[in-house]
Amino acid sequence: MFAVSFVPRTTPCRLSSAFLCHLSIPVALRLHHHYQQPHLASLSCQIRSLRKQIDMAARGDYGAVKQKVGGDSYEEALAALSSLITKRSRADKSNKGDRFELVFDYLKLLDLEEDISKMKVIHVAGTKGKGSTCAFTESILRNYGFRTGLFTSPHLIDVRERFRLDGVDISEEKFLGYFWWCYNRLKERTNEEIPMPTYFRFLALLAFKIFAAEEVDAAILEVGLGGKFDATNAVQKPVVCGISSLGYDHMEILGDTLGKIAGEKAGIFKLGVPAFTVPQPDEAMRVLEEKASELDVNLEVVQPLTARQLSGQKLGLDGEHQYLNARLAVSLASTWLQQIGKLEVPSLTQTSILPEQFIKGLATASLQGRAQVVPDQFIESQTSGDLVFYLDGAHSPESMEACAKWFSFAVKGDNQSESSEHLVNGSSGSSSHDQFSGEESCQQILLFNCMSVRDPDLLLPHLRNTCANYGVHFKKALFVPNMSVYHKVGTAADLPENDPQVDLSWQFTLQKVWEGLVHSEGGEGEEDRGKDGERSGNSEVFTSLPMAIKWLRDSVHESSSATRFQVLVTGSLHLVGDVLRLIRK
Ligand SMILES: Nc1ncnc2c1ncn2[C@@H]1O[C@H](COP(=O)(O)OP(=O)(O)OP(=O)(O)O)[C@@H](O)[C@H]1O
Numbered sequence: 179m180f181a182v183s184f185v186p187r188t189t190p191c192r193l194s195s196a197f198l199c200h201l202s203i204p205v206a207l208r209l210h211h212h213y214q215q216p217h218l219a220s221l222s223c224q225i226r227s228l229r230k231q232i233d234m235a236a237r238g239d240y241g242a243v244k245q246k247v248g249g250d251s252y253e254e255a256l257a258a259l260s261s262l263i264t265k266r267s268r269a270d271k272s273n274k275g276d277r278f279e280l281v282f283d284y285l286k287l288l289d290l291e292e293d294i295s296k297m298k299v300i301h302v303a304g305t306k307g308k309g310s311t312c313a314f315t316e317s318i319l320r321n322y323g324f325r326t327g328l329f330t331s332p333h334l335i336d337v338r339e340r341f342r343l344d345g346v347d348i349s350e351e352k353f354l355g356y357f358w359w360c361y362n363r364l365k366e367r368t369n370e371e372i373p374m375p376t377y378f379r380f381l382a383l384l385a386f387k388i389f390a391a392e393e394v395d396a397a398i399l400e401v402g403l404g405g406k407f408d409a410t411n412a413v414q415k416p417v418v419c420g421i422s423s424l425g426y427d428h429m430e431i432l433g434d435t436l437g438k439i440a441g442e443k444a445g446i447f448k449l450g451v452p453a454f455t456v457p458q459p460d461e462a463m464r465v466l467e468e469k470a471s472e473l474d475v476n477l478e479v480v481q482p483l484t485a486r487q488l489s490g491q492k493l494g495l496d497g498e499h500q501y502l503n504a505r506l507a508v509s510l511a512s513t514w515l516q517q518i519g520k521l522e523v524p525s526l527t528q529t530s531i532l533p534e535q536f537i538k539g540l541a542t543a544s545l546q547g548r549a550q551v552v553p554d555q556f557i558e559s560q561t562s563g564d565l566v567f568y569l570d571g572a573h574s575p576e577s578m579e580a581c582a583k584w585f586s587f588a589v590k591g592d593n594q595s596e597s598s599e600h601l602v603n604g605s606s607g608s609s610s611h612d613q614f615s616g617e618e619s620c621q622q623i624l625l626f627n628c629m630s631v632r633d634p635d636l637l638l639p640h641l642r643n644t645c646a647n648y649g650v651h652f653k654k655a656l657f658v659p660n661m662s663v664y665h666k667v668g669t670a671a672d673l674p675e676n677d678p679q680v681d682l683s684w685q686f687t688l689q690k691v692w693e694g695l696v697h698s699e700g701g702e703g704e705e706d707r708g709k710d711g712e713r714s715g716n717s718e719v720f721t722s723l724p725m726a727i728k729w730l731r732d733s734v735h736e737s738s739s740a741t742r743f744q745v746l747v748t749g750s751l752h753l754v755g756d757v758l759r760l761i762r763k
């Protein structure tokens with residue numbers, strides 16, 4: 179076993195020894211348990227990586243790394259990153275094709291062209307389920323002993339969530355090293371013709387840099403938006419492509435029909451590269467098939483995973499829709515394994531049990547803010563009540579339905595269970611239709627916001643009706659503005675205090691839609707109005723998220739009997755991220 183820490187005399191700036199430690203991988207420590215072949219392949223890979231890093235350091239390539247690592251420097255990096263955010267630049271249809279070509283210029287400026295051509299990429303596009311599919315795929319390959327890089331979007335709390343190495347968010351030190359390396363180099367080399375990349379493009383380039391320098395065996399890339407003109411589409415020869423569920427989202431950019439949307443997503447198909455997808459609406463499937471045949475792509479449609487294939491194990495991500503994402507991941511991972519790892523993967527029929535590494539990978543995959551259950555830590559133990567947050571970042575009509583279904587089953591499962599233990603474990607438990615005990619002592623509350631480009635007349639009825647169909651009726655809906663600011667990549671420290679000037683007109687619009695739904699269902703609203711002495715007991719607009727959470731906590735304290743408040747937080751991943759920041763502090 180050896181680990182090299184190398185500080186070149188020629189390096190113009192001081193690098194922290196911890197950072198250099200990260201760069202010099204303790205080669206023999208990297209044990210690959212399951213298969214001899216990946217073990218050897220990976221070992222030689224790491225030796226290459228080590229050599230390369232020593233070469234780079236000797237050449238002073240890390241000279242651009244900021245001297246100050248840690249402390250303010252992370253904030254500085256976030257500020258620099260924020261400066262790249264341009265509002266809706268992607269929506270500019272007229273020149274988006276031309277502008278996409280810039281991505282290749284950036285790769286040249288960053289000397290990444292060769293690295294990227296060698297990268298063993300799994301590329302995933304889709305309207306819903308991209309991130310989940312990528313997380314499952316990564317987890318499977320990691321369980322086979324491969325070194326993985328996972329790039330997903332968006333992030334919930336910290337931008338480093340977007341870059342995972344071997345299943346773990348990149349460390350702050352490594353992030354800073356690679357961040358400044360890319361940022362400073364681009365700053366030096368860009369000009370009027372080739373301006374600094376926009377925010378998402380920069381993040382994708384950074385992912386390429388990180389995965390190249392870290393010499394990952396597999397790079398799993400989630401498309402940011404669309405496919406054809408997405409920065410991740412700079413990859414010319416992925417190993418395999420996946421298209422998750424297609425639906426209506428980002429129509430202002432991708433087109434107003436499912437066919438057009440599918441065409442954009444199929445833009446990731448590459449000549450002769452196999453692809454997998456899930457059952458899609460006819461209009462979308464036709465386009466996918468057309469594009470596939472044009473490019474000689476073998477496109478296979480997969481069906482949801484069965485309980486038998488999982489040998490009774492639960493998936494790491496909850497909700498029925500995840501069985502489809504997981505099955506897509508199984509095909510992506512097994513194709514990758516066959517082509518790169520040269521492994522014989524057993525047949526994947528609906529009735530055969532998956533190999534152990536697949537099951538373990540699928541059972542342990544994780545992604546924050548997707549069907550996540552978090553009991554509130556701030557409720558004092560002496561209170562008889564209980565406050566549990568059910569968080570899911572759904573923000574399109576189809577995903578709202580998936581989310582509503584998950585929430586309905588989850589609250590029923592949790593209320594049925596005698597033990598509170600599995601709530602603490604963050605699992606939502608059973609998916610049974612049975613009546614739960616103690617139904618009277620549970621109240622479901624909705625905490626909602628969505629971006630104003632979304633259509634609440636679609637989202638809210640989907641949510642409310644699906645829940646109602648499964649016997650779950652919200653006692654109250656709370657509407658709040660997001661705390662994260664669009665033009666800033668913040669950290670927890672940035673959360674603004676309550677701002678009395680905040681514009682709540684969008685939240686009142688959402689409330690109006692909700693009230694419309696309540697009243698169209700009967701007189702229940704009128705009753706509540708009298709009882710609470712408020713304008714309406716069915717819904718409320720809060721000027722800030724902390725105020726809404728305070729209201730929830732106060733309500734638990736004030737409730738006379740032991741009431742469990744089950745709060746569904748949805749409509750926006752930003753909102754989900756904000757809630758997670760607040761309740762975990
Ligand atoms: N196959 C699916 N069908 C319908 N809804 C889904 C599906 N998979 C996930 N969802 C819903 O979409 C939400 C986001 O899931 P995920 O992060 O996997 O998708 P994504 O495509 O990466 O989304 P985003 O557009 O936010 O990047 C989930 O919380 C869930 O509500």
Ligand SMILES: [Mg+2]
Nearest residue numbers: 305306402427
């Ligand atoms: Mg999206």
Ligand SMILES: [Mg+2]
Nearest residue numbers: 308309331332
């Ligand atoms: Mg995503």
